[in-house]
Amino acid sequence: MKYSRSLKGTLLFAVAGLVVLSTLLTALLASHRYAQSLEQTLAAQTENVGRALAAEAADLVLVNDLVSLRNMLERQRNAHPALTYLFIVRDGRILASTFGIEMPADLLAFNLPEHLAGDEMSLHRIVTETGSRHLDMALPIFDGHAGILRLGVSEDHLRREVRNLWTSIGIVALLILIPALAGGLLFLNRMTRPLLALVQAAQNFAPGKAPDPLPLHGQKEIAVLAEAFNIMTRRIHEYTRRLEDQALELEQAQSQLRASCEIVRNVSALGSLREIGTYLIRRTKEIVHCGEVNLLVFNADRTMFFVISSEEIFEVFAPEAIASAEAQLHGMEPIFQPRTPLFDPPLISNTLKELPNQAILPLHHEDRLCGAMIIGCAVNLPFQHQDLELVSLVLAQASGTLRRAAQQEVESGKFQSRQDALPGFMGIIGRDAKLRQIFQLIEDVAATDATVLIQGESGTGKELVARAIHDLSPRKSNPFVVINCSAYPATLLESELFGHERGAFTGAQKQRPGRFEQANGGTVFLDEIGEISATAQVKLLRVLQTQRFERVGGDKTVDVDVRIVAATNKNLLEEVKAGNFREDLYYRLDVVPINLPPLRERGNDVVLLAGHFLRRFRSEQEKTVAEISPKAMRLLLDYSWPGNVRELENVIEQATVLAKSNVVTPEELPTRLRTALGPSSSASPTLEEQERIIIQEVLESCSWNKKLAAQRLGIGRSTLYAKIKRLGITVPEDA
Structure with a gap:
């Protein structure tokens, strides 16, 4: 009986709570709507009164009859008991009020809008320190020209009305609650009587004793209880079967763990990234029985990535591809099987691209994305999900090893790049002792402003030496201006060097600064200095002496601060003796002489230069040429290189373009290299003969365009004309 009374009490309490709660909600809603x-009624009444007052006060304000205005406000306040205060404000000044002498300053600033005109109004509520509530309204008088009317209306009578409403609702709720509790008690007694009988029968039940018949009408309750028992037995059976399945899954997981540990142990014993990648790919194929597997591994700073297949490994330096791969893999599920292939080359190999189905396993190390495994199949993915889980587990454990590899x-x-770059200095490749002395001389002279004269044959790298001097000097952040003196006629060279004034000659439509002005603060490199005219030599001598000059056609002296580096393929001392070059200019230029040796005098550097150019052109031409065959290298070493480093560069570029495999063979080198050591050549050709062959070959390849040929040979056009005449090269009549 104790439990039944508790149940009844709980249900009765719930009924009472429901009635009280519904009453409270009804009261709240009704009082809120009523309030x-x-x-709204009070606001409308207040607005009507206010607008009437505003209309009546407009004339009084405009005629400045403040006494009548004050009396009118007092009359209106006495006529409407709900009005608690009235006052009129104009231009921040109170014209009249019902407050008397003391006016609350806070009230004045509370509801005083800056712009209020026409039918506009401002309505706010005020709570005083005593707790009384007021409705404050601001109305414009005569569209705001005569000021603003402020009036306050007490809301206390509204609160009294709401309290009265609450009292009425409470009485009605009490009248409803008493019959509701009585009816609920009768209903509960009727509903709980069969349950009490069932509980009593269960308490009196004992094995071997027939239970007393229960005073229950109908068999529906008993059927429900039997069905509940059957459901319970079925759930116990399902739970037992689920335990058996979990045991089987646990055994499979242990087997996968053993297999993954074996794979990871073998991976740890491998060295290179290629060995690790190919081993993981082979084991993955054994597990999932797929067509092709690729591993995509990013480097630490995301500047490149490795793509590993079962046959090869290649590096990809493509920022757009890296960004695309990261965007696609970011947030991807541990095992992702897209409906259509997601990755294309260069993110995968071409073999994998041909397979129509892909599965992707992102590779993470310490919560950082470091790559992915892409599995491709020719048909619908034939593997089970647990097979991919095993591969994913292996990748998770091997991710650290992969990233370190x-x-x-x-x-x-x-390191290899540094090793490849070691035999050089500021872009000049070579290990020869003569070059090393020049490297040291460049370092010594770069810190000074001394004039340097670089002499050497065409193609020996005179401009590289000049740029190295500039880049190592304090002027390296300022311009490095190259002037090819042989590229300009004598009439234009002076203007090119020193600039010209407007109208200095035909076509000089505006002032133009020369190269010396453009190089102010930096370095001027005068290439082919031996080709300049006598007039330009005089002006150049003055610039070297005073760092001053005048533009062509001008008389204003221009001051510059430049460092002069000159270069020539001529013997300037011989030119001085022949009267072709000023002696004083020569000694001004020859402060620090640098004589570059020709390539034939440093034959061991041919191997270094050939390897350097091969790597450069292989990257530019996107070829896979990896090395030069021994026979081809022997031809390079035995050749005299009359065109020096520039000729070697052109030869390697040609061989890279023509190469049909990963190795440069003798057949891919120019004919002149192969014929230079032929049976008919019992003696080596002279330098003049080699020069004639080279110039004629270049002219023929350029269709006898002398300007283009001079550019390819790296010499001036006037120099080319002189060589053609000196070497006796026959030029076709139509050229």
């Missing part, structure tokens, strides 16, 4: 209605591969590549 809103009263407030990738970083080691990157560092190895950087």
Whole structure:
């Protein structure tokens, strides 16, 4: 009986709570709506009174009859008991009020809008320190020209009306609650009587004793109880079967863990990224029985990535591809099977691209994305989900090893690049002792402003030396201006060097600064200095002495601060003796002489230069040429190189373009290299003969266009004309 009374009490309490709660909600809603209605009525009445007062006060304000205005406000306040205060404000000054002498300053600033005209009004509510509530309204008088009327209306009578409403609702709720509780008690007694009988029968039940018949009418309750028992037995059976399935899954997981541990242990024993990648790919194929697998591994700073297949590994330096791969892999599920292939080359190999189905397993290390495994199949993916889970588990455990191997591969590549870059200085490749002395001389002279004269044959790298001097000097942040003196006629060279004034000659329509002005603060490199005219030599001598000059056609002296580096393929001392070059200018230029040796005098550098150019053109031409065959290298070493480094560069570029495999063979080198050591050549050709062959070949390849040929040979056009005449090269009549 104790439990039944507790149940009844709970249900009765719930009924009472429901009635009380519904009554409270009804009261709240009704009082809220009633209060809103009263407030709206009060606001409308207040607005009507206010507009009438504003219309009546307009004339009094405009004629400045403040006494009548004050009396009118007092009359209106006495006529409407709900009005608590009235005052009129104009231009921040109170014209009249019902407050008497003391006017609350806070009230004045509370509801005083800056712009209020026409039918506009401002309505706010005020709560005083004593707790009384007022409705404050601001209305414009005569469209705001005569000021603003402020009036306050007490809301206390509204609160009294709402309290009265609450009292009425409470009485009605009490009248409803008493019969509701009585009816609920009768209903509960009727509903709980069969349950009490069932509980009593269960308490009196004992094995071997027949239970007393229950005073229940109908069999529906008993059927429900039997069905509940059957449901319970079925759930117990399902739970037992689920435990068996979990045990089987646990055994499979242990088997996968053992297999993954074996794979990871073998991976840890491998060295290079290629070995690790190919081993993981082979084991993945054994697990999932797919057509092709690729591993995509990023380097640490996301500047490149490795793509590993079962046959090869290649590096990709493509910022757009890296960004695309990161965007696609970011937030991807541990095992993702897109409906259509997601990745294309260069993110995968061409073999994998041909397979129509893909599965993608992102590769993470310490919560950082570092790559992915892409599995491709020719038909619908034939593997089970647990097979992919095993591969994903292996990748998760091997991710650290993969990332370290990738970083080691990157560092190895950087080390190899540094090794490749070691035999050089500021872009000048070579290990020859003569070059090393020049490197030291460049370092010594770069810190000074001394004039340098670089002499050497065409193609030996005179401009590289000049640029190295500039880049190592304090002027390196300022311009480095190159002037090819042989590229301009004598009439234009002076204007090119020193500039010209407007009208200095035909076509000089405006002032133009010369190259010396453009190089102010930096370095001027005068290439082919031996080709300049006598007039230009005089002006150049003055610039070297005073750092001053005048533009062509002008008389204003221009001051510059430049460092002069000159170069020539002529013997300037011989030119001085022949009267072709000023002696004083020669000694001004020859402050620090640098004589570059020709390539034939540093034959061991041919190997370094050939390897350097091969790597450069392989990248530019997107070829896979990796090395030069021994026979081809022997031809390069035995050739005399009359065109020096520039000729070697052109030869390697040609061989890279023509190469049909990963190795440059003798057949891909120019004919002149192969015929230079032929049976008919019992003695080496002279330098003059080699020069004639080279110039004629270049002219023929350029269709006898002498300007283009001079550019390819790296010499001036006037120099080319002189060589053609000196070497006796026959030029076709139509050329």
